[in-house]
Amino acid sequence: MSQTSPTTAENIADSPGLGAPAQPTPAFSPLYQQIKGLILQSLQAGEWKPGEAIPSEMELAARFRVSQGTVRKAIDELAAENLVVRRQGKGTFVATHSEQHVQYRFLRLMPDSGDLDSEGPAQRNILECKRVRAPADVARALALRSGDAVLQVRRVLSFGGVPTILEDLWLPGQSFKGLTATQMAQYQGPTYAMFEVDFGVRMVRAVENIRAITPDAAQCELLQVPAGMPLLSVERVAYTYNDIPMELRRGLYRTDSHHYRNELN
Amino acid sequence: MSQTSPTTAENIADSPGLGAPAQPTPAFSPLYQQIKGLILQSLQAGEWKPGEAIPSEMELAARFRVSQGTVRKAIDELAAENLVVRRQGKGTFVATHSEQHVQYRFLRLMPDSGDLDSEGPAQRNILECKRVRAPADVARALALRSGDAVLQVRRVLSFGGVPTILEDLWLPGQSFKGLTATQMAQYQGPTYAMFEVDFGVRMVRAVENIRAITPDAAQCELLQVPAGMPLLSVERVAYTYNDIPMELRRGLYRTDSHHYRNELN
């Protein structure tokens, strides 16, 4: 394929036999972007599970009838977005939360000295896990209808025995059928890893809105914190593939011995 | 150069005649990394000023005796780090804060609806601008010795007439000789742009530590906020090329009508 058609509005033929609904490709985009899109579809469709290797660059090049370099550029972007991890000599793997290397994928809280791992594993205390009808704000964040079933989990995270985070999670009832408090409590490793393994839901990005607030009496009690101590309110929406919101999380962080760290580039 | 020496520990000859102290290149790295390093040196040395175009990929390839593709990969990384901006058909330009496209380069505060620009230009009220001897904590953050001269600026930023941010800036006295309150007040556009234009200091990245705090009486007064309202404490260290810290900034943000927004990938 020596630079034949690609520049004008034609796109790669939808790979047949995959059962994908062949959604119409809107406009022109570079070949490697189209390849990226196709690989993305396979990731979403679960053709390769988190932690598994995807086909080699040569195989993909053959499948899509393009050169290896083009596939490479597509995978480069997927790797830059943390959807995929390259390992020299071994292959390219679907990213997963189930690896201790990336313990706290989205948690930006750090002890004032050292890092979270130096404080040992977090203790998770599940206070509640119930099925409720989504309030308006929760429904809006999760792109549901008000009143739809959602699971609500309330828990306290402690580091080194000190209660540090109080958070509520809301999850679409549809996707998280059967989630129980014991399941939340007993699973070893990141909560997002459990979502992958038990529910096939993989979070790929998140957005946080942060404020300073004064906790109410109940919140102070749960965090064993004196009344009036200001806390960090962190509202996070986490998304799966395709920008579908799959979790709303409202956390209160103690910031007297920890801080929220953000690196700006 | 058909793949001759590059893989073993040899590195590119230091480009002669540039006056650079030819600091010894430590170990092996891919060719494109070495090229990236050389371009970086030129950026640091000020061979091309912010906003200016750097030589074309072909020119750089000729200068460094490598292929255009190798230069391209080097520039790709520099662009990913926001040190350089590519513009198709025009060239590659040294990144600058002096463009309204990137108004608030490091400020993550957003109004609860809309964005900062929708609130019109921020009003800056300079309260103080004085030369002081660096306290221990400031000195540590700026990699100075305790007692070294630093400039301290205190100001209030208002959006739509509402005081929203109270912040103190500390700058190394050495690099910011002659900075005055009127200069801070009169300059149109981003403060970081003024640093570039007037002092030749370009900030390329920053790290922020965030906490919830209760302001003292003086702070409440300055922000015209009731006593006891919790505020976001944002401590930022901004770095120039080579990871040299050049600014410490301690800000207090109102988060009753705004929030700190962070996107996690």
Place this chain on the structure above:
DNA sequence: CAGTGGTCTAGACCACACT
């Protein structure tokens, strides 16, 4: 039109991991 960055290819070789 010429010059710039952007895309695509094809082939070579290197570094690494496994067997």
Place this chain on the structure above:
DNA sequence: GTGTGGTCTAGACCACTGC
């Protein structure tokens, strides 16, 4: 050794900008 990702090259053509 074989297979994987990683680097490097050389050459072609496309898309955008400005003269």
